[in-house]
Amino acid sequence: MSSNSGIQIPSRLPLLCTHDGVLLPGSTMRISVDTARNMQLVKSRLLKGTSLKSTIIGVIPNTRDPEHDSDELPSLHRWVCAVRDRQTRCRSSVMQMFRYETFVLKQFEGGPIVIYDFITQLAGHVTCQWLAGWQLAVYLIGNKTQASLLYLYFCPLSIGTAGLAVQVVGSNWPKPHYTLLITGLCRFRVTQLLREKPFPVAEVEQLDKLEQYTEGDQADGELGELSQRFYQAAVQLVGMLDMSVPVVAKLRRLLDSLPKETLPDVLASMIRTSNKEKLQVLDAVDLEERFKKALPLLTRQIEGLKLLQKTRKLRPDDDKRVLAIRKGGVFPGRQFSLDEEGEDEDGDDTAMLEKKVKAAAMPEAALRVCLKELKRLKKMPQSMPEYALTRNYLEMMVELPWSKSSTDCLDIRAARVLLDNDHYAMEKLKRRVLEYLAVRQLKSTLKGPILCFVGPPGVGKTSVGRSIARTLGREFHRLALGGVCDQSDIRGHRRTYVGSMPGRIINGLKTVGVNNPVFLLDEVDKLGKSLQGDPAAALLEVLDPEQNHSFTDHYLNVPFDLSQVLFIATANTTATIPPALLDRMEVLQVPGYTQEEKVEIAHRHLIPHQLEQHGLTPQQLQIPQDTTKDIISKYTREAGVRSLERKIGAICRAVAVKFAEGHKVSRAESPTEQHAGKTGTFSSHTSLLFTAGITPAPPALLQSKLFSHIMRTSAHTCTYWSSISLSTGPLRGGGG
Numbered sequence: 001m002s003s004n005s006g007i008q009i010p011s012r013l014p015l016l017c018t019h020d021g022v023l024l025p026g027s028t029m030r031i032s033v034d035t036a037r038n039m040q041l042v043k044s045r046l047l048k049g050t051s052l053k054s055t056i057i058g059v060i061p062n063t064r065d066p067e068h069d070s071d072e073l074p075s076l077h078r079w080v081c082a083v084r085d086r087q088t089r090c091r092s093s094v095m096q097m098f099r100y101e102t103f104v105l106k107q108f109e110g111g112p113i114v115i116y117d118f119i120t121q122l123a124g125h126v127t128c129q130w131l132a133g134w135q136l137a138v139y140l141i142g143n144k145t146q147a148s149l150l151y152l153y154f155c156p157l158s159i160g161t162a163g164l165a166v167q168v169v170g171s172n173w174p175k176p177h178y179t180l181l182i183t184g185l186c187r188f189r190v191t192q193l194l195r196e197k198p199f200p201v202a203e204v205e206q207l208d209k210l211e212q213y214t215e216g217d218q219a220d221g222e223l224g225e226l227s228q229r230f231y232q233a234a235v236q237l238v239g240m241l242d243m244s245v246p247v248v249a250k251l252r253r254l255l256d257s258l259p260k261e262t263l264p265d266v267l268a269s270m271i272r273t274s275n276k277e278k279l280q281v282l283d284a285v286d287l288e289e290r291f292k293k294a295l296p297l298l299t300r301q302i303e304g305l306k307l308l309q310k311t312r313k314l315r316p317d318d319d320k321r322v323l324a325i326r327k328g329g330v331f332p333g334r335q336f337s338l339d340e341e342g343e344d345e346d347g348d349d350t351a352m353l354e355k356k357v358k359a360a361a362m363p364e365a366a367l368r369v370c371l372k373e374l375k376r377l378k379k380m381p382q383s384m385p386e387y388a389l390t391r392n393y394l395e396m397m398v399e400l401p402w403s404k405s406s407t408d409c410l411d412i413r414a415a416r417v418l419l420d421n422d423h424y425a426m427e428k429l430k431r432r433v434l435e436y437l438a439v440r441q442l443k444s445t446l447k448g449p450i451l452c453f454v455g456p457p458g459v460g461k462t463s464v465g466r467s468i469a470r471t472l473g474r475e476f477h478r479l480a481l482g483g484v485c486d487q488s489d490i491r492g493h494r495r496t497y498v499g500s501m502p503g504r505i506i507n508g509l510k511t512v513g514v515n516n517p518v519f520l521l522d523e524v525d526k527l528g529k530s531l532q533g534d535p536a537a538a539l540l541e542v543l544d545p546e547q548n549h550s551f552t553d554h555y556l557n558v559p560f561d562l563s564q565v566l567f568i569a570t571a572n573t574t575a576t577i578p579p580a581l582l583d584r585m586e587v588l589q590v591p592g593y594t595q596e597e598k599v600e601i602a603h604r605h606l607i608p609h610q611l612e613q614h615g616l617t618p619q620q621l622q623i624p625q626d627t628t629k630d631i632i633s634k635y636t637r638e639a640g641v642r643s644l645e646r647k648i649g650a651i652c653r654a655v656a657v658k659f660a661e662g663h664k665v666s667r668a669e670s671p672t673e674q675h676a677g678k679t680g681t682f683s684s685h686t687s688l689l690f691t692a693g694i695t696p697a698p699p700a701l702l703q704s705k706l707f708s709h710i711m712r713t714s715a716h717t718c719t720y721w722s723s724i725s726l727s728t729g730p731l732r733g734g735g736g
């Protein structure tokens, strides 16, 4: 503004009434324009005008509640009055009149008498939103001796800020609106409203003379002292901030170069102040009064900062909070505030995002795209729908593990032990996996092959995949491909689509946070096909070691190197896997288990696992091998062990119920206590079945449909069966 000497604002200004806050001279703010009048102003004045003058508009703060603000222009040119009998009527009746009994007063006598104390009283009762922005004058009319009758005269705040529209951005979403970036130049007073439609234009009187600031004549007397105190307070405030932040350093320099008269406006727009306080500063046409109004606000901010520094030691990562002042540039840049609480993220989040982009260690191509998007983002108003899309994109890009990988801790002996511990049998499969791991140990950049475990359900294909990840010390991620029939599930959507997202591969990488996890592509044989494309075809690129170093997800639109990812696929059959996909994988058949193997798997893995799952100890429940064999041969018919595990789970639940009930297995109740050895322990075949509600029934009963049904169903049913059995007296048969 200092260089603006000689600029005179036009004597006629179009008026923009805004709810967005109070524009003070020397500050810049964004104003959202969506009312019909304001839209008209933008269209016919800002967008059509060609001269500098046409970009200067008058901004009138309209702090009435926007919800209750009608399309009507605030009564700029009307005398709006209310009557109050000072003696008899209570204030609420004033309020009512204030709101509903307004009328046009044609004649009035006497001069304006502003009764300040009355205004203050009233201000407490009128919602601030409603009152603020209105200048209130009270006229005493009629017989001056009848002072009880008061006429209130309201006229809208006639002081506003002439502003230069620096940027106009329009959008049609969610409804047509413009966003203006306006820099405040000086105060003006509305002297006469010239027209109201299509947008208000008024005759104005310029209040702050722009050139007066540049003349440099030092004020003396009280004003000089006040301005010096204000300057020192401003220096103290800036000194409390982090000087390494560029905007703070710039502000410090500005404090010295700006004329002192401008400081109240500039500082009041930056520090934490309410709209009401800003209005008071705006209303203070007299410079001395303005300093007096703004100085307490500045002192309050300093005290607040001192308190904050006392209560909270600044940590290095707390510069984020200090950065909260970075609401853009300093005067005449964007309006910025020292608000630390609540909205610390908003203003500087693009700066944070930029930092994250630079720290993400992404390849050059990706970095270039990100920086370009970031540049666009900075220019975009936040209200634009594309703002959110671009932000989401950038956030996704910075979260991806471009060069973050876990270190393999591969020891073949340990791997063998681990695989043996996790899985019984499966010799062929384990041998091949060990070979694969051994080659990987020798050549860490091994490209392929991609292993595909094919076998019936429940034979441990998925859990071997998990074990491999554990053996390698890598992150594990399972992609369930069953039923996937849209290729964008794999490759993502292009960003032009509404609600676009990256594909599962990229999402999985984001979840695990490293670029070398073990990805288990579960059920590749159940991939579907639809009008949305063939996901199996999209997988071809992913699974081809020659191509997957530059896998391009449609959403990211930049290549991501998948060559470090270890892909393992599982399928129940190769018949439905597309040949091209099958060709890229090494198929390892995982056959079903024999009965003996199942018994071993049950006792080594499934029973301990189920006991742990049900909170039981091996002392509380021991399942004899005979029982396991019975369950395998008579109640499960499967190649894998999933249903066997379920049956063991059913037994555990039944036993858990007994223990939870504090059930003591007494001789009278349980004929099997002798087998159990001690009360509350279930170990023998008979006691086990008894406890699970599976009574050691005679062979005929064992074969019966009812018994099979019980074995197949829940513990609840089993308990029911138990009670029937108990009530029928001592049990016959059963072994142990």
Ligand SMILES: Nc1ncnc2c1ncn2[C@@H]1O[C@H](COP(=O)(O)OP(=O)(O)OP(=O)(O)O)[C@@H](O)[C@H]1O
Binding pocket: 422, 423, 424, 425, 426, 455, 456, 457, 458, 459, 460, 461, 462, 463, 464, 570, 571, 572, 601, 605, 606, 640, 641, 642, 645
């Ligand atoms: N050899 C084994 N040793 C130990 N546990 C096993 C073995 N085989 C299977 N299991 C167990 O069986 C359960 C089912 O295994 P898993 O889910 O891996 O089967 P799957 O072959 O992937 O089945 P599907 O084809 O239906 O996905 C798991 O709890 C697993 O631990």
